[in-house]
Amino acid sequence: MTLLEFASGPGLQWALWIFVFGITWRVVGAVFLLSRKDISKPRHTNTISAGLGAVWSRSSPARAFEKKIRFQHVTGYAWHFALFISVLFFAPHILFFESVLGFSWPHLPNTIILITAIVATAVLIALLIRRATHPVQRFISNADDYISIFVVLVPLVTGILAFTHFGARYETLLAVHLLSVEVMLIWFPFGKLMHMIMTIPARFQAGTAFGRRGVKA
Amino acid sequence: MRKDQNLGEYLRMQGVSRRGFLKFCSATASLMALPPSAVSQVAEALATARRPSVIWMSFQECTGCTESLTRSHAPTLESLIFDAISLDYHHTLQAAAGHGAEAAREAAMEENKGEYILVVDGSIPNGNNGYSTIAGISNHDMLIEAAENCFAIVAVGTCAAFGGLPNADPNPTGAVSVSEIIKDKPIINVSGCPPIPVVITGVLAHFLTFGTIPELDALGRPVAFFGQNIHDRCYRRPFYERGQFAETFDDEGARKGWCLYKLGCKGPTTYNACATLKWNQGTSFPIQSGHGCIGCSEPRFWDKGGFYDPISAGQWGSRDALLGAAAAGAALGVGSALAARARKKKAQAAEEI
Amino acid sequence: MSSLDTIPVCTEVATGNVEPLLHEIRHALKRLAEGKEGTVIDLKRLPLAPGEEERIAATLGTGEVRAEIDALGPTLIQETSYPGVWLITHKNADDVVVARFVEVTYIPELLRSQQADIDAGINRLENELKN
Ligand code: SF4
Ligand code: SF4
Numbered sequence: 001m002t003l004l005e006f007a008s009g010p011g012l013q014w015a016l017w018i019f020v021f022g023i024t025w026r027v028v029g030a031v032f033l034l035s036r037k038d039i040s041k042p043r044h045t046n047t048i049s050a051g052l053g054a055v056w057s058r059s060s061p062a063r064a065f066e067k068k069i070r071f072q073h074v075t076g077y078a079w080h081f082a083l084f085i086s087v088l089f090f091a092p093h094i095l096f097f098e099s100v101l102g103f104s105w106p107h108l109p110n111t112i113i114l115i116t117a118i119v120a121t122a123v124l125i126a127l128l129i130r131r132a133t134h135p136v137q138r139f140i141s142n143a144d145d146y147i148s149i150f151v152v153l154v155p156l157v158t159g160i161l162a163f164t165h166f167g168a169r170y171e172t173l174l175a176v177h178l179l180s181v182e183v184m185l186i187w188f189p190f191g192k193l194m195h196m197i198m199t200i201p202a203r204f205q206a207g208t209a210f211g212r213r214g215v216k217a
Numbered sequence: 218m219r220k221d222q223n224l225g226e227y228l229r230m231q232g233v234s235r236r237g238f239l240k241f242c243s244a245t246a247s248l249m250a251l252p253p254s255a256v257s258q259v260a261e262a263l264a265t266a267r268r269p270s271v272i273w274m275s276f277q278e279c280t281g282c283t284e285s286l287t288r289s290h291a292p293t294l295e296s297l298i299f300d301a302i303s304l305d306y307h308h309t310l311q312a313a314a315g316h317g318a319e320a321a322r323e324a325a326m327e328e329n330k331g332e333y334i335l336v337v338d339g340s341i342p343n344g345n346n347g348y349s350t351i352a353g354i355s356n357h358d359m360l361i362e363a364a365e366n367c368f369a370i371v372a373v374g375t376c377a378a379f380g381g382l383p384n385a386d387p388n389p390t391g392a393v394s395v396s397e398i399i400k401d402k403p404i405i406n407v408s409g410c411p412p413i414p415v416v417i418t419g420v421l422a423h424f425l426t427f428g429t430i431p432e433l434d435a436l437g438r439p440v441a442f443f444g445q446n447i448h449d450r451c452y453r454r455p456f457y458e459r460g461q462f463a464e465t466f467d468d469e470g471a472r473k474g475w476c477l478y479k480l481g482c483k484g485p486t487t488y489n490a491c492a493t494l495k496w497n498q499g500t501s502f503p504i505q506s507g508h509g510c511i512g513c514s515e516p517r518f519w520d521k522g523g524f525y526d527p528i529s530a531g532q533w534g535s536r537d538a539l540l541g542a543a544a545a546g547a548a549l550g551v552g553s554a555l556a557a558r559a560r561k562k563k564a565q566a567a568e569e570i
Numbered sequence: 571m572s573s574l575d576t577i578p579v580c581t582e583v584a585t586g587n588v589e590p591l592l593h594e595i596r597h598a599l600k601r602l603a604e605g606k607e608g609t610v611i612d613l614k615r616l617p618l619a620p621g622e623e624e625r626i627a628a629t630l631g632t633g634e635v636r637a638e639i640d641a642l643g644p645t646l647i648q649e650t651s652y653p654g655v656w657l658i659t660h661k662n663a664d665d666v667v668v669a670r671f672v673e674v675t676y677i678p679e680l681l682r683s684q685q686a687d688i689d690a691g692i693n694r695l696e697n698e699l700k701n
Contacts, residue, residue, distance in 0.1 A: 004486070005521060013534040020539050021546040028550025033557065091460050092529035095479060099530035109460040170446060171486040178531070235684035237641030244660055247669040253610030452619035455586060492617050498666045505620060 004171045007178035015182035016100075022189025023197065030198070034205065043214030050211020051204040058203050071130075075123050082120035086113055086156075114163060121156045124149065148192045154180040224425070225264035238264070245426065248419045250441035250490075262426045269424050270329040271336055272322060272363060273307040276356040277349045277383045277392055278339025282374035283307075285411035286418075319352050326366060334424060335367040337395050340376040340383045344391030360398055369403040369430055370395055373417055375513060378406035378437070385519035396437065403430045406437040410513035413494050416442045436516065438488065447484035447510045450492035453477065471507060481525035482509030489514040587616050588625055591672075595630075598674040599654055608675030623670070630655060630672075637681060643668075647678055 001009075044050065061069050087093060091107040098104040128149050131137045158180050160166075162173035187193065222230075228238055242260040246253065275283065306322040326333065337360065342348035346355035354362075364370060372395040375381040383392035396404050407420055420439055423431045431439040448454065456462070456476040463470035463477055476482070484492075487510050491502040503510055509525075512518040522532065533539075591611070598609035613623060631651030639645040643662040650657055656678050660669040 002516075005517075008522075008531045012531040013538070016533055016539060017542040021542040021549075024543045024546030025550045025553075026546075028547045029554045029557075030550075032551055032554030091462060091478070092527070095527040096529045096531055099526070100533045107460050110458045165449070170448070174486070174528070229686075229690075234641050234690075235686040236639060236680055239680060239684070240639075240642055240645055240660055243671070244669040247612050247614055247671075250615065253612050253671060256610075450617040452617055452622075493615060499614065501620070 002171070002175070004175040004178070007175040007182070011179060011182050015185040019185040019188055023194075026189055026194060027197065030201075038212065040213075042212045044211050047208035047211045051207035054207025054210065055200055055203045075127055079120060079123040079127065082116040082123065083152075083156075086117040086120055086159075089113065110163070114160070117156060117160050117163070121153070121160065124153055124156065128153070144191045147187060151180070151184040151187045152193070155184055222268075223264070224266040224268065227268075245422050248415055249422050249426070250419065259426055266425050266428070269368075269428070270325060270333040271304050271421070272325055272333055272367075273304060273336040273338075274359065274363060275307075276337065276339035276341050276360070276377070277390065278374065278376055279382075281411045282338040282376075282417075285414045286373075316352065322363075326363060330366045332368050333366070334369055334371060334421075335363050336371045336373055337377045338373045340380050340392035340394060341398055342383070342390040343393045343398065348390040357398065360395065364399045364402055367402060369405060369424075370399060371405045371407060371420060372396070372437075373407045374412055375408045375410045375516075375518070378408040379516035381410060382519060384517070404437055405430060405433065405439060408436075408438060408443070408514040409489060410518075412514070413442075413490055413496065415494055416490060434488070436488075438514075442490040442494075443488040443514065445488065445490075447487045447489060447492050447504070448482075451484050451504055452492070453504060466507065474507075477504060477507075477509040479527055480509050481511075481523065481527055483512035483515075483518070483521075483524075483528060484510040485528055487512040487515055587618060588622055588629075591616065591626060592629060595652075595655055595672060595674060599652065602654055602674055602676070608673065610674075611672040613670040613672060626672075627657060630657060639680060645680065647681060 061073050066073075085108070088097075089106075089108040090110070090113040094104050094107050128146075131141050131145065131149075155177060158173060158177040161168075162170065162177045165173070167173065168176075184193070188196075225238070228241075233241070239256070239260060242263055243253065243256045245263070246256045246259045249259075251259065306318070306325055339349075339356075341356045341360055343357060346357045349356045351359060372378040376383060376392070377395050380388075380392055380394045380397075383390055384394070394406075396406070405420060407417055409416070416439075419442060420431065423429075423439070423441075431441060434440050434443055436443075448457070451457075453474065453476045456474070457478060461470060461473075461475040462479040463475045464479055465471065466480065478485075482504065484504065491510070492504070495502045495505070511524045512521065515521075522530070594609075594611065598611075602608055613626070618626075633649035633651045633653060635647075635649035637647040639647065643660070644665070645661065646657075646659040648657045648659075649655070654674055654676065656673045656675065658671045658673055658678060658680070659667055660671075662668050
């Protein structure tokens with residue numbers, strides 16, 4: 001079995017199993033923790049709009065902090081947007097998703113993907129450097145942050161190398177790229193990458209809880 | 218051609234002029250993927266070249282490789298290469314048969330000890346040797362005997378080079394490649410199912426010209442022909458870059474000649490010379506005819522997923538296994554939530570006391 | 571008419587290799603004009619789309635000299651419309667193209683009479699005169 005065969009066969013299967021297992025574990029666990037009854041009298045009953053409001057309001061910085069966190073804000077959005085495009089709209093990726101999900105969607109030309117991938121990589125590296133050097137950020141970062149960044153950074157770099165056939169043969173680079181994605185999938189449920197699934201529901205949940213109590217947030 | 222003659226003398230005797238010889242040399246240099254500037258070097262080497270003795274053995278094979286080769290056997294140029302080597306034994310092409318043929322083989326091996334080139338096509342059953350025999354001798358034993366005193370081995374075709382079709386899962390005959398059995402001789406793998414005919418002649422021409430082993434890649438293939446993958450030399454590459462793909466074999470994209478990646482083209486992971494040398498006297502090659510590369514010059518290409526599955530598709534296993542993982546995760550999730558709640562209740566109860 | 575003829579086949583595919591090749595020829599021609607060495611380009615070594623080899627030949631056009639050599643099959647030597655740029659097509663006895671070169675030179679080597687052939691010719695002539 002070649003490296004590529006392992007990476008696109010058993011390696012991928014195991015990674016997916018662990019990924020699915022871990023995510024359901026965490027999501028189901030979190031949902032079950034919610035089911036505690038609130039017996040206080042609600043101040044507001046339209047909690048859904050409060051929840052949606054919180055999802056929206058937390059997507060942009062509070063006025064008071066706007067200047068201070070502009071860098072994070074802009075780079076944060078740039079990073080997520082560039083990553084999103086590179087992962088979801090590259091033709092070979094879509095074929096990969098199709099082989100797993102059974103359906104597909106339109107793709108973008110390779111040159112655009114190459115640009116977004118390079119932007120994503122550059123922004124992520126900038127953010128990583130900032131995290132490691134900025135005193136406050138450094139203080140609030142733990143191993144989880146660094147591991148999570150690392151397991152996302154490696155697939156990006158190996159993906160660009162595979163795309164440009166740089167450094168080694170294509171099949172080797174492709175295998176390494178797949179393996180790095182598998183490492184990311186395995187880490188995903190157990191670290192901060194879970195924010196991809198948890199962020200919006202968590203904001204919504206906090207919003208409804210606050211709304212019920214009449215807290216403006 | 219007499220054995221003690223060199224090629225230059227032989228050609229002159231055949232009435233080939235110096236001009237004809239130079240033409241032969243430039244075609245040969247082109248064949249060997251040498252730059253045109255190497256022609257004079259080739260001419261010099263060829264003029265004094267001695268004809269190498271070649272013993273060709275066919276084991277567990279379909280004769281497709283020999284068929285391919287005889288297609289390149291057009292009169293004059295390429296046939297000169299064949300005249301120039303001394304093909305002392307070839308099961309399929311020779312007139313002799315039976316014990317006479319085997320005797321000829323043994324005589325040739327004896328006469329050219331340490332100097333002959335052994336060409337092998339077909340894989341070798343390595344388990345029950347009775348699966349393939351010639352004149353009562355198993356392929357395995359015959360290979361070992363013939364390899365002992367050869368100068369080098371050319372494994373022609375994916376079967377001889379990597380095991381090929383006989384080696385494909387479940388490999389009922391225990392078929393293996395030449396390199397699995399012979400470890401102490403230089404082996405040149407000319408893979409392909411079949412190999413491009415001019416690549417076979419190109420490798421023989423290299424022996425003829427330089428008398429040495431050409432530069433080989435990690436899989437033992439001559440870099441001159443297998444140094445680049447199909448994708449890097451494919452004329453459909455601009456469509457790949459632009460993201461223009463044929464989705465089916467008869468859609469608009471297919472008609473416009475767009476990239477065949479989505480239809481399972483293995484060009485990006487396949488190393489061969491199809492995109493430049495092409496097939497049938499340079500007429501076309503599979504991708505040009507509208508079908509993706511199936512990766513026939515790579516080890517185990519039969520077993521690397523479907524010919525029509527895109528390279529980037531993964532084997533993700535069964536839906537059931539994924540559902541199982543999800544169920545296990547859910548159970549653990551419920552369990553840990555319940556446990557957390559129980560712990561909390563206990564703590565609260567303890568507080569109340 | 572068979573149904574095959576009704577399938578439209580598109581041949582207007584471009585590898586992007588034609589332009590660079592023409593530039594390479596231009597550079598080679600300049601080098602030649604400066605008194606430096608000539609250049610030979612092997613057309614069979616370039617990845618070309620169907621129709622591109624013809625496009626190259628068409629762009630180069632046909633010039634004043636056209637010669638055919640009969641040695642081990644026909645060889646066509648055509649000066650292109652750009653003096654100094656020659657298109658050389660080697661065929662075997664079956665009329666199948668075995669190699670194709672663009673040669674940038676004053677006169678292709680193959681057109682010159684070769685020393686070995688001249689020597690052989692002298693011999694033959696002398697033999698002829700003896701009888
Ligand atoms: S047809 Fe195949 S080899 Fe050609 S560009 Fe597309 S994927 Fe690459
Ligand atoms: S294009 Fe690919 S499958 Fe076809 S002959 Fe060449 S290497 Fe083999």
